[in-house]
Amino acid sequence: MIKVGLIGCGFFAVNQMQGWADAEGACVTAICDRDPDRLAAMGARFGIAQRYDDAARMMREADLDVVDIATTVPSHRPLVMAAAEAGLHAICQKPFAETLEDARAMVDAMDRAGRILMVHENFRWQSPVRAVLAALREGAVGRPFFGRVSFRSGYDVFSGQPYLATDPRFIIQDLGIHILDIARALFGEVDRLSASTARINPAIRGEDVATILMDHASGVTSVVDCSYATRRDETFPQTLIEIDGTEGTLRLEAGYRLVIDRGGDRQVRDVAPPLLPWAERPWHNIQESVALIQQDFTACLREGRVPETSGRDNLATLALVEAAYASARDSSRVRP
Ligand code: NAD
Ligand code: 89Y
Numbered sequence: 001m002i003k004v005g006l007i008g009c010g011f012f013a014v015n016q017m018q019g020w021a022d023a024e025g026a027c028v029t030a031i032c033d034r035d036p037d038r039l040a041a042m043g044a045r046f047g048i049a050q051r052y053d054d055a056a057r058m059m060r061e062a063d064l065d066v067v068d069i070a071t072t073v074p075s076h077r078p079l080v081m082a083a084a085e086a087g088l089h090a091i092c093q094k095p096f097a098e099t100l101e102d103a104r105a106m107v108d109a110m111d112r113a114g115r116i117l118m119v120h121e122n123f124r125w126q127s128p129v130r131a132v133l134a135a136l137r138e139g140a141v142g143r144p145f146f147g148r149v150s151f152r153s154g155y156d157v158f159s160g161q162p163y164l165a166t167d168p169r170f171i172i173q174d175l176g177i178h179i180l181d182i183a184r185a186l187f188g189e190v191d192r193l194s195a196s197t198a199r200i201n202p203a204i205r206g207e208d209v210a211t212i213l214m215d216h217a218s219g220v221t222s223v224v225d226c227s228y229a230t231r232r233d234e235t236f237p238q239t240l241i242e243i244d245g246t247e248g249t250l251r252l253e254a255g256y257r258l259v260i261d262r263g264g265d266r267q268v269r270d271v272a273p274p275l276l277p278w279a280e281r282p283w284h285n286i287q288e289s290v291a292l293i294q295q296d297f298t299a300c301l302r303e304g305r306v307p308e309t310s311g312r313d314n315l316a317t318l319a320l321v322e323a324a325y326a327s328a329r330d331s332s333r334v335r336p
Contacts, residue, residue: 002301003027003030003062004029004065005032005059005062006020006067007031007070007079008072009031009038010072011160012093012161014045015287015290016068016070016290018290018291019287021278023295024295026066026294026298029063030051030052031050031052032051033053039051055082059083064088066301068091069093070093070120071093073095076096076102076106077098079092080106080109081105083113084115087115088115089117089301090118091118091120091294092118092119092120094119094121094122094314095177095318095321096119099322100315100318100322103314107312116301118293118307118309119309119313120293121181121293121309122290122292123182124181124182124308124309125289126285126288126289127271127274128272129182129185132241132243133185135250135258136243136250140248140250141247141248141249141262142246143219144187144218145219146221146242147186147222147244148224149179149222149223149239150223150226151237152226152230153227153230153234155234155237157228165204165205167205170205171206171207171226171227172212172226173325176210176321176324179224180212180320181314181317182241184320186243187214187220187222189216190216190320190323191215191335192214192336193212193320193333193334193336194212194332195212195324195325196211197209197328200229207328208228209227210227210324211223212327214320238256248262255272256270256271257269257270257271273289293309319336
């Protein structure tokens with residue numbers, strides 16, 4: 001049994017606790033939070049007796065194999081460094097790090113410790129996105145030449161995650177990071193990008209709209225567009241995808257409808273994620289992907305395999321985030 005210590009008992013960590021409760025071959029045996037009320041509430045809800053207010057102490061004293069870091073980004077570097085020092089494997093929430101320099105140091109430390117480091121970059125693990133990836137890899141549309149990966153919503157994310165309203169960076173760092181990662185998974189690495197951003201909601205500090213144009217080394221041109229200022233039939237938290245290829249087109253439409261047009265034929269599939277017993281609409285899509293990424297992480301630990309969304313892999317996603325902010329600042333085209 002893989003013994004997991006969870007750090008950070010906040011808004012999102014409940015999903016991680018639920019996912020671990022279902023995971024085969026792994027279980028949470030200790031939890032940690034600096035906030036005593038949150039620690040007590042999580043411990044009581046999931047029946048975890050080993051509770052710590054200090055992560056380094058938990059890593060030293062609890063008998064663990066893995067830490068699951070579910071805190072916000074400022075604590076990620078010290079916590080991953082402490083995991084490396086304690087010789088523990090780690091899965092760390094996105095955004096992985098505040099800077100690329102931090103991220104590289106974290107990856108290097110875990111490599112030196114010989115431990116597996118995964119980033120909890122779960123959007124590409126959503127089952128509708130997996131269905132698109134599979135169709136693309138099977139050649140459903142031939143060679144892709146254009147893609148659009150889109151997330152547009154007016155959902156109130158600030159009530160659950162108030163820090164999103166006060167951080168100077170908002171949508172690219174918080175949500176766009178997932179959408180850029182999906183674009184990488186679909187079309188490969190990026191040679192150049194340009195981005196523009198806007199803040200529509202006057203009550204928040206950062207940008208809530210971002211449009212990013214990317215040239216991929218594979219020859220695909222893609223557009224990643226994100227908004228939390230879009231008022232329409234609410235699709236939160238669905239990522240919509242369009243791909244044009246030499247042999248056909250593919251659309252992941254609202255309502256998790258996958259439409260593939262090829263040679264005059266149309267194939268339509270329902271790729272809606274299952275509603276897990278503990279999940280709640282509309283979050284069930286994200287919640288299922290938490291369970292899926294944890295299952296892959298435990299399989300990687302068992303097999304000694306490098307995860308698809310490893311710390312090292314995530315450096316390229318973080319580089320896109322940084323490049324998008326740099327481009328938006330001075331309207332330049334940037335090489336990530
Ligand atoms: P939160 O603020 O609600 O919870 C974070 C908790 O961590 C708090 O209770 C805080 O006291 C604790 N904490 C912070 N530093 C600590 C430390 N050094 N030691 C012990 N405890 C510490 O945050 P949240 O909304 O749950 O978000 C957590 C992370 O999850 C963020 O990075 C966010 O971007 C990410 N997130 C990911 C998804 C996803 O789909 N992958 C969705 C939502 C949030
Ligand atoms: O924090 C974000 C994430 O990772 O997924 C959706 C979210 O909760 C709000 O944008």
